[in-house]
Amino acid sequence: xxxxxxxxxxxxxxxxxxxxxxxxxxxxxxxxxxxxxxxxxxxxxxxxxxxxxxxxxxxxxxxxxxxxxxxxxxxxxxxxxxxxxxxxxxxxxxxxxxxxxxxxxxxxxxxxxxxxxxxxxxxxxxxxxxxxxxxxxxxxxxxxxxxxxxxxxxxxxxxxxxxxxxxxxxxxxxxxxxxxxxxxxxxxxxxxxxxxxxxxxxxxxxxxxxxxxxxxxxxxxxxxxxxxxxxxxxxxxxxxxxxxxxxxxxxxxxxxxxxxxxxxxxxxxxxxxxxxxxxxxxxxxxxxxxxxxxxxxxxxxxxxxxxxxxxxxxxxxxxxxxxxxxxxxxxxxxxxxxxxxxxxxxxxxxxxxxxxxxxxxxxxxxxxxxxx
Numbered sequence: 001x002x003x004x005x006x007x008x009x010x011x012x013x014x015x016x017x018x019x020x021x022x023x024x025x026x027x028x029x030x031x032x033x034x035x036x037x038x039x040x041x042x043x044x045x046x047x048x049x050x051x052x053x054x055x056x057x058x059x060x061x062x063x064x065x066x067x068x069x070x071x072x073x074x075x076x077x078x079x080x081x082x083x084x085x086x087x088x089x090x091x092x093x094x095x096x097x098x099x100x101x102x103x104x105x106x107x108x109x110x111x112x113x114x115x116x117x118x119x120x121x122x123x124x125x126x127x128x129x130x131x132x133x134x135x136x137x138x139x140x141x142x143x144x145x146x147x148x149x150x151x152x153x154x155x156x157x158x159x160x161x162x163x164x165x166x167x168x169x170x171x172x173x174x175x176x177x178x179x180x181x182x183x184x185x186x187x188x189x190x191x192x193x194x195x196x197x198x199x200x201x202x203x204x205x206x207x208x209x210x211x212x213x214x215x216x217x218x219x220x221x222x223x224x225x226x227x228x229x230x231x232x233x234x235x236x237x238x239x240x241x242x243x244x245x246x247x248x249x250x251x252x253x254x255x256x257x258x259x260x261x262x263x264x265x266x267x268x269x270x271x272x273x274x275x276x277x278x279x280x281x282x283x284x285x286x287x288x289x290x291x292x293x294x295x296x297x298x299x300x301x302x303x304x305x306x307x308x309x310x311x312x313x314x315x316x317x318x319x320x321x322x323x324x325x326x327x328x329x330x331x332x333x334x335x336x337x338x339x340x341x342x343x344x345x346x347x348x349x350x351x352x353x354x355x356x357x358x359x360x361x362x363x364x365x366x367x368x369x370x371x372x
Contacts, residue, residue, distance in 0.1 A: 001074065001075065001076045001111070001112060001307075001309040001310060001311065001312065001339070002021075002023045002074065002075055002312065002339040003021055003043065003046075003072055003073070003074050003111070003312055003339065004020065004021060004023075004073045004074065004075055004080075005018070005019065005020050005021070005071075005072065005073040006018070006019050006021070006042065006043065006046070006070070006071070006072050006073075007019070007069075007070075007071045007072075008042055008068075008069070008070050008071075009068065009069040010061060010062035010065035010066075010067065010068045010069070011038070011042055011060060011061075011062065011068040011069070011070055012035065012038035012041070012042075012060060012062065012068075012366075013035050013038055013062070013365070013366040014035060014038060014039075014042075014062075014366050015062065015366065017366075017367075017368060019361070019368065021339070021341075021359065022339075022357075022358065022359035023339055024336065024339060024340070024354075024357055024358070025339075025340045025341075025342065025354055025355065025357060025358040025359070026339075026340070026341045026342070026358060026359045026361065027341075027342045027343075027344065027347060027355065027358045027359070027360050027361065028040075028341065028342065028343040028344070028361045028363055028368075029343075029344060029345070029346065029347065029360060029361065029362050029363065030343075030345070030362060030363030030364060031345060031364075032345065034363045034364050034365055034366070035363045035365070035366045035368075036316075036317070036343040036344075036363050037053075037316055037317065037343060038366075039341075039343070039363070039368070040115070040117075040314050040316045040341060040343055041053060041060075042070050043072075043113065043312065043314060043341065044113055044115055044314060045060070045070060045085060046070050046072045046083055046085060046111055047108070047110075047111040047112065047113040047141075047312075048108060048113070048137065048140075049085055049092060049094050049104050049107060049108065052115060052117070057087045057091075057092055058087075058089065060087050061087055061088075061089075066088065066089070067086055067087060067088040067089075068086070068087045068088075069084065069085070069086050069087075070084070070085045071083065071084045072084075072111070074110070074111050076110075076111075076309060077308070077309065081096065081097060081110060081111075082095075082096075082097060082098060083095070083096060083107075083110060083111060084098075094107040095107075096110050103148065104147065105140075105144045105145060105146075105147040105148040105151075106144065107144075108140055108141065108144050108147055109140070109141055109142070109143075109144040111312070112141050112142075112303050112307055112309070112311035112312065113141075113311055113312050113313075113314060114296060114299045114300055114303070114311050114312070114313050114314070115313075115314040115316060116293075116296045116313070116314065116315050116316070116318050117314075117315075117316040117317065117318055118316075118317055118318055118321050120292055120296065120318070121288070121289055121292050121318075121321060122292075123291075123292045123295060124272055124279055124280050124283070124288040124291050124292055125280050125288055128267075128268070128269040128270075131269055131270040132265075132266070132268065132269070132270075134270075134295075135196055135199060135200070135270065136150055138199065138203075138299055138302075138303075139195055139196065139199045141303060141307075141311070142199075142302075142303060142306040142307060143195060146191075146192070146195050149188045149191045149192055149195075150188075150192060152188045153185065153188035153189060153192060153264075153265065153266075154266075156181055156184050156185045156188065157185060157261055157264070157266060159181055160178065160181040160182065160185055160261055161259070161260050161261055163177055163178045163181055164178065164255055164256055164258075164259050164260055164261065165259040165260075167256045167259075168256055168257065168258070168259035175252070175256075178252075178256075182248050182252075185261075185264065186241060186244045186245060186248065187241075189244055189264050189265050190237055190240045190241040190244060191237070192265045193227065193229075193231055193240055193265055193268070194235075194236075194237050194240055196225065196265070196268075197225060197231075197232075197233045200223060200225055200233070200270075201233065202302050202305070202306070203223060203295070203298055203299075203302060204222070204223050205302075206297075206298035206301045206302050206305075207221055207223065207294045207295055207297075207298035208220065208221050208222070210294045210297045210298055210301075211274075211290060211291065211294035213329075214290050214293060214294060214326065214329050215290055219274050219275055219287070219290070220274070220275055220276075221272065221273070221274055221291060221294060222272070222273040222274075222276075223270060223271070223272055223273075224270070224271045224272075224273065225268065225269075225270060225271075226268060226269040226270065226271050227268050228247075228262070228263040228264060228267040228268055229243050229244055229247045229263050229264075230243050230247070231243050231244075244263075244264075247263050248263065251263060272291050274287050274291065279291050286323075289321075289322065289326065290326065293322070293326055293329075293330060297330070297333055299311075300313060300333075300334070300338060310337055310338045310339075311338070312338070312339050312340075312341070313334055313338045313339070313340045313341070314340075314341050314343075315330075315340060315341065315342045315343070316343050317343055317344060317345075319342060319344055319350055320344060320345075327350065327352075328352060331352040331354045331355075332352070332354075334354070335352075335353065335354040336354075340354075342358075359371075
């Protein structure tokens with residue numbers, strides 16, 4: 001899989017732009033605040049219909065424009081697929097093969113992307129929300145239907161929290177509506193947790209040997225799912241659902257008292273262990289970075305195993321954050337098999353064979369020139 005062409009109109013600081021890319025490695029060089037990350041963001045948005053930097057689509061539209069448009073031409077299974085995203089003040093539209101998709105879950109997965117940015121180094125030591133987003137976005141790429149269940153869960157969760165706040169204010173009020181919403185929430189929560197368990201099993205399969213290789217056989221990586229309900233990987237959908245039903249009956253009074261939903265996939269987390277120790281709490285910065293790098297490289301292999309093709313890799317200003325050994329391991333792993341986009345202020349000091357075959361793009365004030 002590779003991105004052959006990309007064009008943008010009124011996206012961030014780009015007025016109008018059209019580019020053709022190398023099928024192996026593309027390096028985007030420029031000073032800060034010139035548009036490097038905006039280009040990476042456009043490729044990410046073409047895959048996921050949303051930015052990795054902001055939840056507000058309006059911020060993607062050039063300040064004096066009515067709309068922003070991103071178009072791309074990808075090659076997947078030796079066939080060309082045109083993609084298009086249009087952001088306007090009324091919302092967004094996603095087109096696949098020139099046909100507008102009624103649901104975003106029907107669009108996501110057409111282009112598979114793995115992004116590795118400096119903030120991803122916080123995957124281990126950051127908040128649980130960062131890790132939930134990581135697992136949700138990756139499952140969504142290989143199982144687009146998961147995005148539907150996640151969206152429905154979040155919608156019902158908001159309604160349920162509103163209901164709980166109303167009950168908190170009105171002591172002794174009827175709880176029939178709350179229980180209807182609870183049943184609806186459980187339906188989607190059950191599917192989300194079951195699919196997270198399946199994904200986690202695959203992720204472990206790839207991440208453990210990769211981590212062992214980067215650490216020169218000195219470290220063993222384990223990944224555990226920390227749930228707010230008593231569930232485990234060996235449970236089927238029916239058993240997971242029963243656990244949720246039991247939990248929500250048990251905590252209903254407490255939830256009404258606090259006015260919020262206290263259990264569910266929105267409160268779950270991932271825990272990483274290196275040589276049996278929680279790396280978030282006890283790991284060195286080097287161990288935390290090795291874990292993050294292992295997860296990203298595992299993502300690439302996992303998507304390849306599930307989809308049949310390698311995803312596109314976006315390395316946004318991250319090479320300078322890695323030491324020479326991890327940098328070299330990353331570039332060696334992807335060389336020749338993954339179309340890669342690297343943004344950086346300079347490639348000076350980065351010595352690797354992969355960069356010798358790269359297409360070089362120079363970014364300055366929202367314009368891009370190809371190095372001859």
